[in-house]
Amino acid sequence: MPSEADTLTIALTKGRILKETLPLFEGAGIVPLDDIATSRKLIFPTTHESVKFVLLRGSDVPTYVRHGAADMGVVGKDILMEFGDEGLYEILDLEIARCRLMTAGIDGAQQKTAAKIRVATKFVNVAREHYSLRGLQPNIIKLYGAMELAPIMRLADEIVDIVDTGNTLKANGMVPREHIADISSRLIVNKASMRTRNPIISTLLESISDAVALRRTEK
Structure with missing residues (x-):
């Protein structure tokens, strides 16, 4: 029986990602x-x-992986884009929980091109970088849910959010606009763990890579 120190800890994400990860x-x-x-x-x-x-x-x-509380983890690429990858390696695209990170606005509304724009999102860093690259100065309004309400209630001009089918946007009179990134879940590993526990991590990585490849061929 391995000791606690010898046990590899893998952090899993709750919700939809978990159902596809297991x-x-x-x-x-x-x-x-x-x-x-x-x-x-x-x-x-x-x-x-x-x-x-x-x-x-x-x-x-x-956070758990970066600080070594977990050796490995499964997380969406959107989270890695928002919080960065310092202290960890992104070692495998699991090709699950696919979606898109996009801007969106009211259907039929003129897309704002003035220097300043109000943007509602939980992806503050991603949004700021995206609009800055367009030469805009985004006024970021951080929200944690129901992003579609922000333009409807005139809190924001646009939102930055995850888009899967687009049905929620459509149901609320909104349309996707600019594509920021394709998103899927990634396997990440703590940098120190990769050095000190390489044999077990490498073996596990190979097994999961095979499982991902098999899933791909079964589609």
């Missing part, structure tokens, strides 16, 4: 011993005696 780890022979969907636990031993999962909010995953 089959990949299962394909690599790593399955939580408890039902994550129904359990109130946050830490889960797995069928691999040297691996445990910890369940986190997506925005917290890079």
